[in-house]
Each structure stands twice: as C-alpha cells, then as structure tokens.
Amino acid sequence: MNRSLTIILIVAILSLAWWRLQPTEEASRRTRLLMGTVVEIIAEGQNADLAINKAFAEMERLDRLLSRHKKNSEVSQLSARVKGVKISAETAAVINMGLAVADDSDGAFDMTLGRLKNLWALDTTEPTIPSPQEIKAALSDGGPGALRVDGLKLRKQSPELQVDLGGIAKGYIVDRAASVLKEHGIANAAINAGGDMYLLGQKTGRPWRIGIQNPRASETVLDTVHVSNLAVVTSGDYERFFEQDGIRYHHIFDPRSGMPARGCRSVTIIADSVALGDALATAVFVLGPEKGLRLLEKYPQAAGLVVAADGSLHESPGWENYREEQ
Ligand code: AMP
Ligand code: MG
Numbered sequence: 076m077n078r079s080l081t082i083i084l085i086v087a088i089l090s091l092a093w094w095r096l097q098p099t100e101e102a103s104r105r106t107r108l109l110m111g112t113v114v115e116i117i118a119e120g121q122n123a124d125l126a127i128n129k130a131f132a133e134m135e136r137l138d139r140l141l142s143r144h145k146k147n148s149e150v151s152q153l154s155a156r157v158k159g160v161k162i163s164a165e166t167a168a169v170i171n172m173g174l175a176v177a178d179d180s181d182g183a184f185d186m187t188l189g190r191l192k193n194l195w196a197l198d199t200t201e202p203t204i205p206s207p208q209e210i211k212a213a214l215s216d217g218g219p220g221a222l223r224v225d226g227l228k229l230r231k232q233s234p235e236l237q238v239d240l241g242g243i244a245k246g247y248i249v250d251r252a253a254s255v256l257k258e259h260g261i262a263n264a265a266i267n268a269g270g271d272m273y274l275l276g277q278k279t280g281r282p283w284r285i286g287i288q289n290p291r292a293s294e295t296v297l298d299t300v301h302v303s304n305l306a307v308v309t310s311g312d313y314e315r316f317f318e319q320d321g322i323r324y325h326h327i328f329d330p331r332s333g334m335p336a337r338g339c340r341s342v343t344i345i346a347d348s349v350a351l352g353d354a355l356a357t358a359v360f361v362l363g364p365e366k367g368l369r370l371l372e373k374y375p376q377a378a379g380l381v382v383a384a385d386g387s388l389h390e391s392p393g394w395e396n397y398r399e400e401q
Pocket of ligand 2: 241242276353354355356
C-alpha cells in the first residue's frame with residue numbers, strides 16, 4: 076500500500092472514532108395540545124425543529140378528518156348523513172383497520188358507539204349514568220355489520236348511527252407523524268399522544284426504555300420495556316372516569332352492555348404500528364385478561380401486558396422479549 080493512502084486511511088479511521096465519541100446532539104422536545112390530549116415529540120438531528128413542526132401539522136390535518144368533535148370532519152359528516160358518504164383513502168384505511176380488529180374480537184372493538192359515548196358524556200364536566208332504556212336505544216343500530224366500507228364509500232345501516240374512531244384514530248395519527256419525521260431525515264425520536272407512543276430508532280445509542288405505569292399509582296412503574304421502531308399503546312380506566320357510590324365509570328365500553336368494561340384496569344400493547352396497538356389495547360381491555368390475550372394470538376406482531384380488575388398481571392408470551400433484564 077502506498078504511504079499517502081495509508082495516511083488517508085489512518086486519518087479517516089481517527090476522524091470516525093472522534094465522531095463516534097461526540098456526545099449526541101441535543102434533542103428537541105416540544106408539546107402541543109392536539110386530539111384532546113397533550114402530544115409530546117422528542118427528536119434528535121439537525122432538522123429536528125422543522126421535522127417536529129411538520130409532524131404536528133400532519134397530526135392537525137388528520138384530526139380535522141377523523142375527529143367527531145370537528146363539525147366538518149368526514150366522521151361528523153357521516154354521522155349527519157342518512158346512509159353514507161364518500162371518504163378519503165386515509166379515513167377508509169383507519170376504518171378498515173378497525174373493522175378487522177372488530178371482526179377478530181367478535182365485536183368487542185366497535186366503532187359505532189358514538190351515541191353511547193354522547194349519553195355517558197365522559198368528555199364533559201357533567202358525565203352521567205344513563206338509564207337502561209337510554210343505553211338500549213343507543214346500542215340498537217350499532218354492532219358488527221352496521222358500518223361497511225366499499226372502496227371509498229362508507230355506508231351505515233341506520234340513519235342514526237354515529238361513528239366514533241376514538242379507539243383507533245389517535246394511533247393512526249401518531250403513525251403518520253412518525254412517517255413525517257422519517258421523511259425529514261430523523262432517525263431517533265419519540266412521540267407520545269396521551270399513552271399512544273411511537274419510539275423511532277434509539278435514545279443515546281440504546282433502545283428506548285418505557286415504563287409501564289401502575290394504573291392505581293401514577294408515580295410507580297409496574298414494568299419496563301426496551302423498544303426500537305415500535306409502538307407502545309396503553310388503554311386505562313384511569314384516563315377518563317368519574318366515581319359514583321364507590322364505583323368507577325370510565326370511557327371504554329363493553330358494546331354488549333353499554334357499560335364501562337369491567338375486566339381490566341389497563342392494557343399495554345407493543346406492536347409494529349400505533350394504529351394496530353391502539354385498536355388492540357381497546358379490544359383487549361373490553362375482552363378482559365383471558366379472552367384478550369387469546370385475541371393477541373392472532374397478531375404475531377403484537378405483545379401485551381394486562382392489569383386485570385383485581386390488580387393481577389397477565390402477559391402474552393411475546394412480552395418477555397421486551398422486558399428489561401433485572
Ligand atoms: P382508548 O383510550 O384507545 O382505549 O380509546 C377509548 C376511546 O375509544 C373512547 O373514548 C371511545 O371514544 C372509544 N371506545 C370506547 N369503547 C370502545 C369500544 N368498545 N370499541 C372501540 N372504541 C371504543
Ligand atoms: Mg385504543
């Protein structure tokens with residue numbers, strides 16, 4: 076090898092080593108109120124501020140499409156129409172994903188609970204326990220088959236049916252935000268939208284460490300997982316609830332009874348997409364620990380940890396792979 080080539084090689088190797096020893100760039104961290112929750116994005120890289128702005132803008136755009144609280148959203152338009160409406164490919168994708176989980180969970184995941192949700196009014200300052208008659212009426216036109224997607228046409232079986240994508244839309248929106256960050260060259264980032272998380276790449280050279288909150292003691296952690304390029308999504312009975320006569324009434328409903336589902340305190344799903352994790356967390360919550368974990372057997376790309384109503388912990392076989400070694 077000639078001498079100058081050797082010198083160039085040594086310089087190259089040394090500069091590489093120097094670069095590797097540099098502390099990682101400061102991460103940018105920003106929050107915004109979106110989709111009724113605080114969304115936090117942490118991203119590393121030169122382009123991070125711009126990328127985060129773009130990701131927030133994308134989340135706002137999709138929220139305008141999918142929220143039932145926005146009058147002109149496609150979801151609101153559908154609820155106002157008698158039979159159906161033409162929808163965008165994105166809305167169709169979310170609903171199709173939700174319908175697949177609805178099918179696999181025998182209807183435990185149900186995107187036709189809009190009227191029931193209004194009745195309970197858990198989003199307001201005056202939530203109420205509806206009467207059995209009111210619940211029966213609100214459930215009368217929903218359930219499997221009440222909502223169908225035909226290409227870009229969404230059809231509903233009954234004029235009164237109100238669509239609610241609250242159990243899946245946030246996940247889909249976080250997936251899109253992660254894609255925007257990647258499109259802007261970001262390799263390492265975390266997005267957290269009130270328990271719907273996506274962890275891109277690594278944090279200072281290691282997989283992201285995520286603590287799973289104890290649903291009855293927000294400051295304590297039940298378990299810790301290591302994840303990279305994965306979603307971690309939690310559904311819990313502590314997110315939105317009120318108590319009356321010592322009973323907790325929360326926002327995840329069993330479509331068979333119209334009452335808050337009673338089998339779990341929280342469900343955390345690790346999955347390859349936030350949308351899937353979101354829908355599965357809600358579905359497993361409704362099904363309870365045994366049936367819920369059986370549902371996860373249909374999804375090899377997902378793992379779950381369930382805190383049952385009695386406080387006991389149940390995990391799917393795949394969960395172990397992510398657990399931090401003690
Ligand atoms: P999550 O926090 O993802 O479990 O979603 C809870 C939200 O999903 C609620 O606020 C409702 O908008 C909606 N939801 C409640 N019960 C169900 C259900 N059984 N299937 C699908 N979505 C539901
Ligand atoms: Mg969900």
